[in-house]
Amino acid sequence: MSIRHAILGFLSWKPFTGYELKKRFADSLSFHWSGNNAQIYGSLVKLHEEGLVTIEVRQQDKRPAQKIYTITEAGRRELKAWLLAEPELPELRNLFHIRLAWAELLGSRELELTVEAYGRLLEAQVLMCRETRRRGSEETPNRSPRESFIWKSVEDNRIEGFERELAWLRSLEEGLKNFPEARP
Amino acid sequence: MSIRHAILGFLSWKPFTGYELKKRFADSLSFHWSGNNAQIYGSLVKLHEEGLVTIEVRQQDKRPAQKIYTITEAGRRELKAWLLAEPELPELRNLFHIRLAWAELLGSRELELTVEAYGRLLEAQVLMCRETRRRGSEETPNRSPRESFIWKSVEDNRIEGFERELAWLRSLEEGLKNFPEARP
């Protein structure tokens, strides 16, 4: 349970076309969904079948026709039920950590290199998140104070998470210096 | 790319049956795979077709026959290539954070309640991780010092991650007290 609710969430703000929703998903980092249209268009069809959204087709000249989706009362109920449902733990799968389980198969130098590569990735990610946060605060829409506070918290949390991972990696690097060469 | 490599990783230690692998996956928290046999048995069939493992059938009396899987040289090469491949960012999908995007649809009290529920989840998870770490250090197999150090680091990292999330949640709770009731 899944992207359907996030779509309903967006539609609770105002009606959107599939294309616009796709962009929303693609733009927002915290939303981890890649914004691929196959899934979004498919979900919209299902949401419509279930009566959670309505469709209005608008013809345009010089542009393809749009399908504008609007949330229904049943959709709002479904959305609210989701918001009140029992929270789930964050799912985190860190393939790098899993790979470390077999670090013994690597020489010290090889291990060092992958650790550094992971570090560079994390650094880039932290920079990107910071940039997104900076730009996001300029184009903030009309949000209530509470809403703004929450969004900022979540964004900060994301950055802190990556920063913490990076700090952890640095300490790992330091620690590894005490094991000069595992397989001589 | 995926559980196949983790299976090869386990097999690099020693031969295993599908059933034993299933238990390995189910036991280890950091491995996020649920240890469901459909996937493991299926992967083993494929790994065999690709020549990355060999199968030996051992008949037992009073027990079903076992299929013992052994990694091949090609399998070891594949495993090593994976270990040296470009690292990936951790995938984290936190549905609770996403839900917070629509917190405006909830009253202060409702929001408080879900935040508390998420906090209880996190607390339980931290306790469970600590317990796993404690018990794990007792039954540690014959690992090199470097390997032990790495495993401990990864486990600590996991716990710190949940603790950080919990600390963040507490600060969020504090902050929310400044917005007594968004929709009066």
Added chain:
DNA sequence: CAAAGCATGTAAGCAGTTACATGATTGT
């Protein structure tokens, strides 16, 4: 006597991805 463990597997389905297909319009 029931439940858990040993040991294999299959079937059905969900969530999500990549890549393809069409076709006009606008920007570099």
Added chain:
DNA sequence: ACAATCATGTAACTGCTTACATGCTTTG
């Protein structure tokens, strides 16, 4: 001229999950 944007959609695939099926043995 080429690429990007607007706007819809389909097909094929991967990875993973739940649930089912079988059948014998050990433990509580």
